[in-house]
Amino acid sequence: MDAASFRESVESAKATELNRLGSQKLLLALTDAELDRPTVLRVAADSENAARNTFETWASDEADPAAREAFAAVAEEETDHYDRVLSAMDEDTREAYDPADGGTLHSYLRGREDAVERIAAGLVGRGIVASKTHLQVISFFVNEPDEATANLFRELRTETEERIDEGLALLADHCETDADWERAQAVAEYVVQVAYDDYADSLEGMGLDPKPIC
Template identity: 55%
Template sequence: MDGGTFRDRVQAAKSTELDRLGSASLLAALTDADPTTRRVLEAAADSEHAAHTTFSRWAVDEDDERVRQAFEDVADREQEHRRRVLAALPASASGYEPHDGGPLHEYLRGREGAIHRVAAGMVGRGLVAERTHSRLVSFFVDAGDSRRADLFRELRAETEAGTERGLDLLTTLCETDGDWTDARAVAEYTIQVAYDDYVDALREADIDPAAVH
């Protein structure tokens, strides 16, 4: 197998979950059904902050030099994304401090080994983040806010590049069919964790997940 085939199979297996994570109802889930500009940007900053923390921790104990450098680069990228999102907040949110954690990053931080971490963090989370950024682009386009829409187009492109880098790493890390099977399992489960969190958030906001698409 190669990285491209791996991505295609993961996306095919989790197509429903990924489609729904990129739907308009995502913003309701992220903001307790209050998708204002401020709430949407705060949710985005929280996500970038949690990712920075996850990849920073992984970089500390990674023995493979190439993987360690990738984790450091992703951590730096997420830190920069957080800075750019915070800079885009309206003046009324001045001083907002992003929150860490959440089910997705709790799951990621429990992964051990380069294959599992790359597959879950760089590929599985990357595919989820690409959908999130696309939805945020649409939100700001609909609001007539080209500046913030362009910001999330840039973040999406940078995230997609990170996903491709993760796929390239898997091509070198996975030496057996069993390695690829393990990588696919954690990548798909990462998407499932994100989707389950999305469904739970809709229910907490008194929105029936079955009634939205």
């Protein structure tokens, strides 16, 4: 295993889950079927808020210098993402908005204490899931049509993809044995599974099938 094949291995192992997370049903699950502009933006802001809190925590207690620096940079970027999503809200939505934090995915992330696991789960696994989410948000605003907000989320997605690449490079520096790579892959895959399970549970709670209709 190496950085070049790591993402491919994770995405191959979780191909079914990622394919379903990349469907139009994702926003239904995330918004409890309230597909309107204020709700989509609130959900996106909640995601950015949870991410910045996770990475701020890691940046404050990570012993590994390179990982700590990376986590601090991501925390700063997620704060910027959060502010940019807030700026896309209308004034009434922004004033009424009360940011949520945590969730199953971030509870899992915050339980990681090892640098390798944090990099793999937080930068790579979460990044892959976030990229899928951004893509669906982009599609939502393209269909609104609201090209300015769609472009905002295109920018956020590009920056998230860049952080995935940085995570892969960090893993190459930190994984010294096959066992390290295997552990990294396991936690990255589990992040995808947690996100998928939340997605499936939400849809099933609404009486919808998370599987694609063929």
